[in-house]
Amino acid sequence: MSQDHNRGKRIREAMALNNVRKSQALAAELDVSAAAVSRWQSGGHLSLESACALAQRLDVSLDWLLLGRGTMDWHRYNTLSPAELQHVMTLRKHPQSMRTLIFNLLAEIPARS
Structure with a gap:
């Protein structure tokens, strides 16, 4: 995925709301490098596989995380x-x-x- 500063902002927001303060700890949980998490927070490249894992770990809607569509918690009420x-x-x-x-x-x- 291409550079998207708004997506990076949403990632930082979701991390803050989930009390994820350490990028290194999140990286370890997702089995990626700390540099990858830092890159995501800056709006850099994010694979679909990593985006899915990140959305699941942070308990946020994938649509919201990637596209800014809907709300952060939309996935909880979409059934x-x-x-x-x-x-x-x-x-x-x-x-x-x-x-x-x-x-x-x-x-x-x-x-x-």
Whole structure:
């Protein structure tokens, strides 16, 4: 993967939130060099295999880590229950105009605390 300073920033953020203070310790856990971890933190080359291992170790979404897409913890909530899947499939049968009305209605319903 190419140079990406925003990705490096996300890696540093995930490490801080997971109290990973020592790059050398993280490198040992991932079986890579400390220089590799330092390079990742600077936005340098990161293989897909290393990215997957890093995301798993830091318990962050791979999409967020690599692309900045979604949220850091999106991976924890991305599984649909059978009922939720049925609702999605039902929504898809309706035209976009109807889906928009339904989404607007749902947005107006206060969330439970």
